[in-house]
Amino acid sequence: MVNAATSNTVYEPVPYWAKLPHPMFFKEATSVAVDSQDNVYVFNRGDHPVIIFDKEGNFIETWGAGEFVRPHGITLDADDNLYLADDDAHMIEKRTKEGKLLFRLGEKGKPAAWQDGDPFNRPTHVAIQPETGDLFISDGYGNSRVHKYDTDGNYIKSWGEPGSLEGQFSLPHNIAMNGTDKVTVCDRENFRLQTFTTDGEFVKQIHSHRPIAITDGKGDDTNLYVAEAGPPPVQEGVRRLGRRVIVMDREGNEVTRFGNELGGEDHDQFIAPHALAVDSEGSVYVAEVSYTAFGSQQDPVREVTSLRKWRRVSG
Amino acid sequence: MTTATTETRFEPVAGWAKLPMGVTFKGDATSVAVDSKDNVYVFNRGSEPIAVFDTDGNFLRGMGHGEFVRPHGIEIDAQDNLYLVDDDGHFVQKRTNEGEVLFTLGTTGEPCEWQSGGMFNRPTDIAIHPETGELFVSDGYGNSRIHKFDSDGNHIISWGEPGTDPGQFSLPHNISMMGTDKVVVADRENFRLQVFSTDGEFVEQIHIHHPMSVTEGKGNDKAIYVGEMIPPPVQQGVPNLGAMIAVLSPDGEFQQHLGGPTPGAGVAQFTAPHGISTDSQGSIYAAEVAWTNYFSRPENSGTEEIPLGEIVSLRKWRRV
Numbered sequence: 001m002v003n004a005a006t007s008n009t010v011y012e013p014v015p016y017w018a019k020l021p022h023p024m025f026f027k028e029a030t031s032v033a034v035d036s037q038d039n040v041y042v043f044n045r046g047d048h049p050v051i052i053f054d055k056e057g058n059f060i061e062t063w064g065a066g067e068f069v070r071p072h073g074i075t076l077d078a079d080d081n082l083y084l085a086d087d088d089a090h091m092i093e094k095r096t097k098e099g100k101l102l103f104r105l106g107e108k109g110k111p112a113a114w115q116d117g118d119p120f121n122r123p124t125h126v127a128i129q130p131e132t133g134d135l136f137i138s139d140g141y142g143n144s145r146v147h148k149y150d151t152d153g154n155y156i157k158s159w160g161e162p163g164s165l166e167g168q169f170s171l172p173h174n175i176a177m178n179g180t181d182k183v184t185v186c187d188r189e190n191f192r193l194q195t196f197t198t199d200g201e202f203v204k205q206i207h208s209h210r211p212i213a214i215t216d217g218k219g220d221d222t223n224l225y226v227a228e229a230g231p232p233p234v235q236e237g238v239r240r241l242g243r244r245v246i247v248m249d250r251e252g253n254e255v256t257r258f259g260n261e262l263g264g265e266d267h268d269q270f271i272a273p274h275a276l277a278v279d280s281e282g283s284v285y286v287a288e289v290s291y292t293a294f295g296s297q298q299d300p301v302r303e304v305t306s307l308r309k310w311r312r313v314s315g
Numbered sequence: 316m317t318t319a320t321t322e323t324r325f326e327p328v329a330g331w332a333k334l335p336m337g338v339t340f341k342g343d344a345t346s347v348a349v350d351s352k353d354n355v356y357v358f359n360r361g362s363e364p365i366a367v368f369d370t371d372g373n374f375l376r377g378m379g380h381g382e383f384v385r386p387h388g389i390e391i392d393a394q395d396n397l398y399l400v401d402d403d404g405h406f407v408q409k410r411t412n413e414g415e416v417l418f419t420l421g422t423t424g425e426p427c428e429w430q431s432g433g434m435f436n437r438p439t440d441i442a443i444h445p446e447t448g449e450l451f452v453s454d455g456y457g458n459s460r461i462h463k464f465d466s467d468g469n470h471i472i473s474w475g476e477p478g479t480d481p482g483q484f485s486l487p488h489n490i491s492m493m494g495t496d497k498v499v500v501a502d503r504e505n506f507r508l509q510v511f512s513t514d515g516e517f518v519e520q521i522h523i524h525h526p527m528s529v530t531e532g533k534g535n536d537k538a539i540y541v542g543e544m545i546p547p548p549v550q551q552g553v554p555n556l557g558a559m560i561a562v563l564s565p566d567g568e569f570q571q572h573l574g575g576p577t578p579g580a581g582v583a584q585f586t587a588p589h590g591i592s593t594d595s596q597g598s599i600y601a602a603e604v605a606w607t608n609y610f611s612r613p614e615n616s617g618t619e620e621i622p623l624g625e626i627v628s629l630r631k632w633r634r635v
Binding site: 115141144161162163164165168170171189190191192205207208209228231232234235238239240241242 | 430456459476477478479480483485486504505506507520522523524543546547549550553554555556557569
């Protein structure tokens with residue numbers, strides 16, 4: 001286990017990290033999680049929705065073919081169970097790491113009424129309280145809400161509504177624990193992070209450029225990791241507008257950042273970061289929806305890099 | 316007029332501007348300023364680029380026909396001179412109240428290099444120091460910069476660069492004085508206001524939804540009025556996201572929203588409050604780019620062609 005990164009910490013990209021058995025492909029790797037053994041779970045939109053690698057990028061196994069509508073978010077708990085958010089299926093599934101279904105929240109394929117606040121309308125991500133196992137779900141593309149469940153999936157409460165004031169959301173896209181008593185939400189289209197107590201009391205907001213993904217460090221690494229999305233079309237091509245990873249302390253103070261000033265396909269660039277995870281060595285995995293954002297618009301369409309590893313090399 | 320608060324009541328004035336037959340804003344009133352007599356100047360993309368009204372909305376005169384490329388921003392100084400910002404023309408022009416050109420900053424039709432920090436690449440708005448007459452220009456669609464000039468148009472300093480940190484910009488779209496020692500910038504695609512000293516020192520940032528326009532109240536009204544743009548397409552139709560006027564306290568605390576909860580042509584709604592001003596009575600004028608930013612999109616209007624009839628793009632909300 002590593003300590004929290006500092007401003008002296010150096011990260012470097014690991015080119016071609018994931019080694020996919022031919023002809024397996026991601027199409028795009030929407031989200032990524034790391035288990036207690038530092039194995040890496042990639043929830044993707046190819047024909048094999050969950051693909052598992054060791055930390056060197058060697059393929060271990062895959063499961064879930066045909067069982068998901070649109071993979072979106074993946075989280076692992078302390079016992080290495082998986083929580084999979086499928087936005088277009090309007091469901092969250094808890095599965096063992098071997099893929100066995102333990103329970104499902106929401107009814108597969110049946111959304112709650114748009115923006116009514118009930119679970120779920122295109123939920124995006126899950127955070128798990130490390131001691132109680134309570135679940136916090138960001139919801140999502142068709143709602144403006146965070147839902148809290150106990151560890152068995154019993155509903156506890158919800159908060160949030162559409163808007164731009166404190167406690168309101170415009171596309172809550174990711175959620176992470178912030179210590180054991182708070183959660184931080186990527187309020188994506190409000191260009192801010194919002195932190196709440198685990199009871200849903202607003203604590204603070206932090207400006208961020210279209211924050212799309214958040215995760216917390218493992219063990220003694222108390223930092224939060226935030227991936228920022230790129231700008232709207234009117235600002236396309238302008239430098240330093242998102243497409244990078246910000247490492248911050250729990251108060252939201254920036255520690256360091258990495259990624260090029262411009263998006264792209266080079267090893268130090270991002271195209272469309274969408275989720276991230278950190279392993280016990282402090283290395284960072286970033287999953288990107290780079291097919292949706294870029295590859296699908298090429299002629300001919302093509303798969304482009306959608307999973308990056310940045311190794312923590314010093315500091 | 317006192318500073319507007321949560322208690323202050325505003326009500327929309329339907330059909331305020333009385334346009335003579337043949338005069339049209341073409342759906343894009345774009346920007347508005349009020350002079351010392353509470354006359355209202357609308358810098359628009361229609362037939363009379365500078366259309367002047369009295370406080371009751373009676374048309375007084377039109378100016379500037381054929382003299383602008385794409386009207387974007389207007390401000391009026393303490394002597395009732397006009398400052399006009401033409402983004403696609405890449406210039407800022409000072410004119411007398413009657414429309415005579417006093418000076419032009421920038422060269423018409425000749426931008427500086429994109430995002431180079433020079434002057435100008437699609438400038439957006441201007442603020443004028445009430446005592447010194449110094450000018451602060453936000454620049455803009457092709458730059459990430461604030462330029463400061465003295466009252467004669469001599470360049471003093473510039474600040475800002477592309478980015479999201481304090482002091483960086485992603486489309487600085489509007490600028491206003493805050494008292495006599497600060498300016499506030501609508502950092503539009505960063506979803507925040509940024510406050511600077513008049514020397515360009517960063518003071519603070521204030522979170523707000525997609526700010527297009529910003530102005531300070533007149534006289535003793537020290538409230539900040541912000542026009543919020545609609546959300547990006549992914550959030551289309553979600554209530555309480557932009558297309559509203561936010562009223563903030565002088566230190567940036569939210570007081571109330573006008574309009575909403577969704578965009579529209581209704582009397583108490585907005586589509587794209589692109590320019591904003593207040594008068595001595597505390598009333599608010601909002602000039603919209605209703606065609607360009609809203610109704611030109613088929614998902615909003617059902618058509619790709621500008622309709623024959625006028626599209627509402629100028630709003631007055633009376634302080635009651």
